Amino acid sequence: MENxxxxxxxxxxxxxxxxxEASHHGCFPTLRALIQQHPLLLHRIxxxxxxxxxxxxxxxSLGHLEFTKTLLAHKPNLATELDSFRxxxxxxxxxxxxxxxxxELLTAYEQACLVxxxxxxxxxxxxxxxGRLEVVTELVSAKPESLxxxxxxxxxLHLCVTYNHLDILKALVDSxxxxxxxxxxxxxxDGNTILHLAIMFKHAETxxxxxxxxxxxxxxxxxxxxxxxxxxxxxxxxKDFNSLEIQIMxxxxxxxxxxxxxxxxxxxxxxxxxxxxxxxxxKCWRKMVKHMGKWFKHNGEWLEEMRxxxxxxxxxxxxxxxxxxxNPPGGFIQQGIHDSNNTSSSFLxxxxxxxxxxxxxxxxxxFGYQEAFRDFVxxxxxxxxxxxxxxxxxxxxxxxxxxxxxxxxxxGMFITLTALVRAYFFAYFLIxxxxxxxxxxxxxxxGRY
Numbered sequence: 155m156e157n158x159x160x161x162x163x164x165x166x167x168x169x170x171x172x173x174x175e176a177s178h179h180g181c182f183p184t185l186r187a188l189i190q191q192h193p194l195l196l197h198r199i200x201x202x203x204x205x206x207x208x209x210x211x212x213x214x215s216l217g218h219l220e221f222t223k224t225l226l227a228h229k230p231n232l233a234t235e236l237d238s239f240r241x242x243x244x245x246x247x248x249x250x251x252x253x254x255x256x257x258e259l260l261t262a263y264e265q266a267c268l269v270x271x272x273x274x275x276x277x278x279x280x281x282x283x284x285g286r287l288e289v290v291t292e293l294v295s296a297k298p299e300s301l302x303x304x305x306x307x308x309x310x311l312h313l314c315v316t317y318n319h320l321d322i323l324k325a326l327v328d329s330x331x332x333x334x335x336x337x338x339x340x341x342x343x344d345g346n347t348i349l350h351l352a353i354m355f356k357h358a359e360t361x362x363x364x365x366x367x368x369x370x371x372x373x374x375x376x377x378x379x380x381x382x383x384x385x386x387x388x389x390x391x392x393k394d395f396n397s398l399e400i401q402i403m404x405x406x407x408x409x410x411x412x413x414x415x416x417x418x419x420x421x422x423x424x425x426x427x428x429x430x431x432x433x434x435x436x437k438c439w440r441k442m443v444k445h446m447g448k449w450f451k452h453n454g455e456w457l458e459e460m461r462x463x464x465x466x467x468x469x470x471x472x473x474x475x476x477x478x479x480x481n482p483p484g485g486f487i488q489q490g491i492h493d494s495n496n497t498s499s500s501f502l503x504x505x506x507x508x509x510x511x512x513x514x515x516x517x518x519x520x521f522g523y524q525e526a527f528r529d530f531v532x533x534x535x536x537x538x539x540x541x542x543x544x545x546x547x548x549x550x551x552x553x554x555x556x557x558x559x560x561x562x563x564x565x566g567m568f569i570t571l572t573a574l575v576r577a578y579f580f581a582y583f584l585i586x587x588x589x590x591x592x593x594x595x596x597x598x599x600x601g602r603y
Contacts, residue, residue, distance in 0.1 A: 169195065177209035180218030185209075189228055196229040206238045214243040214259065217252045226262045233263035241271040248281040253288045260296045267297035279305045282313045287322050294329070301326075301333045307343035315351045320360050323348075327367065338369050345378035353387045353404075356396040365407045374409050385409040464567070468544040471570055475538035478577070479531070483584045484519035519584045530580035537573035540566050 169192060176184040188195055199208060210232040213221045222243075225232055233243055244266040247255040259266060267277055278300045281289040294301060301310055308316070311334070314323035326334050339347050349370055352360040364370050377383050382390070388401045520527045544566040552559050 177212040180221045182221045182224045185224050208235045210243045211237050214247040214255050219254050222255050230262040233259050239272045242266045242269050244277045245271055245280050248277040248289045249284050251286040256289050256292055267300050275305050276303055282310055283317050285319045290322050309337045309340050311337050311348045315348045339373040349384045358396045358399050361400050362403055465548040468541045471541040475534050478534050482517045483581045487514050487516050523584055533573045533577040537570050540570040
């Protein structure tokens, strides 16, 4: 026999499902019919459903004005309900820019302006981030004190600059609200004002507007936690047309930088001549690094085009240096050396020649010129290893426009070529000594087959 309780429960679930379908389509006649048949329907939503969003959240998100009005007329408390992100319907309507729904929600529950969602944002923050000018104006009119509420240390004006909504920034500053005047030079958790941020993000349209405001001009010397004024930041951001335009704009409005890249510490300025010499060396290094940076910037495209040629050169150098070890200058001691006084000695045995023990397979010049031959082998090995490193870098597929990759490639080729040249001169010295070598029976024996 069917349980009446289960049947009633299934009927309720079916009715609530119809309610949610109506909220998706914005069908307010269906909503009215459901409420007439079940007057307590809206009051059972939270306790009887597994849905996270209320019908009001759905209606506000999709912009169904009449449906929203009907819901609020029968249950205004829906405006206080939170979804899984702890957002009210006002958060959602503000994000979507449904200004008429925002007005209805404010009429039902104005305090929703001050409710924080899971990310710590009030509806005003959400509207600013999404660039909803009309909604921002409406929310500020309803609750001007919401302008004082910070989001992670940033004011509403900081958010306007961060997300590049100049129209909203102008509307708030031109609103003649005392609160906005107080926020013009407010510093966030990093000590940045809105002018600092505008320059950091290189918003070339926002900066001229900000520097035209007298109150911001008066606070041009404000520094962030890194000790930079707004003008100082221009010297450190990546250079392009926008940064140059901003720099000229600041100079024309009387903003001057207090920091220079070559500025010395006050204590260092008062030190001895040794400290001055250190400062000069630092300047030299900075100039070198600056010129290297310019070289990398202009030669990135060239390196990409020459990848194949550079790979060929590196491979040839690797082959040359490898062969130089297998066939050193002067050749090897050959087999067949034996002591004439010892008839039992093998042709593979080592013999003493000119005070050194010579064995078949060893380099001949390693005995007469030990230091020079050792230097030849060391530099030849450096060239071999460096050329292999360059080859590996070229075939790895890394973008050669990357400054680190370009630096590694340039240093690798520099080391390879330098070591190769030095190895050549050591080899030249080994095979062309500066004085004649007296031929002796021992050295003749070393080269005999």
